[in-house]
Amino acid sequence: MGGKFSNEYGTITMSEEVIAQISGITATECYGIVGMAARNVKDGIVQLLKGESLTKGIAVQVCEDDGVNIEFHIIVEYGTKISAVTENLMSTVKYKVKDMLGLEVRQIKVYVEGVRVDN
Template identity: 40%
Template sequence: MEENNIIGDYGSVKISEEVVAIIAGIAATDVPGVAGMSGGIAGGIAEILGRKNLSKGVKVEVGEKEAAIDLYIIVEFGARIPEVAWDIQDKVKNSVQNMTGLNVVEVNIHIQGVNFDKEIKKDSETK
């Protein structure tokens, strides 16, 4: 696991890629329209990861003073995907930059699937 070294007046601070991934995962799952993070597509089905696996579904590359982040997302049915993606990019970039001091050069969003659970629950409740 790579770490980022930030040299300050009193010494250095090391930030691991997993810490950046967790920050990005929390920020992404807080965006309305995001059903969860995706652990990848297994057998053609995108699996939704719970809140315990926030660093899963996030790929981070950390340089000396900058970071690039890839997020694998499952969106809620009915959400406007471009708006959700822009909101994720904005929130993740701001959260990582504010918490770590790293310059986030890119946040790439990979939509892995659509969650239909809420729509199914609404249909069964109305019947």
Template identity: 35%
Template sequence: MDAVQKLENGEIKIAEEVIATIAGLAATDINGVAGMSGGLVGGIAEILGKRNLAKGVKLEINDKGAFIDLYLIVEYGTRIPDVAWEIQDKVKTSIQTMTSLNVVEVNIHIQGVNFPKEKEHEDKPQDLK
């Protein structure tokens, strides 16, 4: 269901994908967020070259407002409660500012942890000749 706002001269309809994209961009802008978790279908779409900015966002809109679920991957060492609060605040503020839609809930689901890749060190023992 799209977000609909009735105005004096007509109405404004905002597609769910637009709201989901705003949420996804706001969430990934937070330090400690490695990315969104879109599941198998989202992963296949990205392999095929289609980048979905709403990946990892589940959205429900009703007469009370928007209920948002974000599925995220965080960086190793991130303090999850602090990052989750920051994401909730930024997503809510971004959506309300850009769309005037009431955001009732922003639920955070941590789906994984991104570990730093091991680097090839020059100081590895080499074979002696």
């Protein structure tokens, strides 16, 4: 499905992929987040997703009442406070999705799949 808007000129439909892309770009701009991780982790191996495959770490579900539920699978930077990073992620994504798309974010789930340590 996707987000739908109607006005006097017609109907606009946004795919869930677009919502995931905007959410993913916003998430990677947040402090402490290194990137997205694949949603279906097998054998306990987490892979850092970059660029075009960014949306594979995000699941979007559009609700009946023009709202969305978003699920993030992220990798955080070592030494950051995870609770602060996730709270920042949730508030920033909620604001950006409302501002850019006009959709109300009903629920955000964040799964921290790994911690990246730079040498």
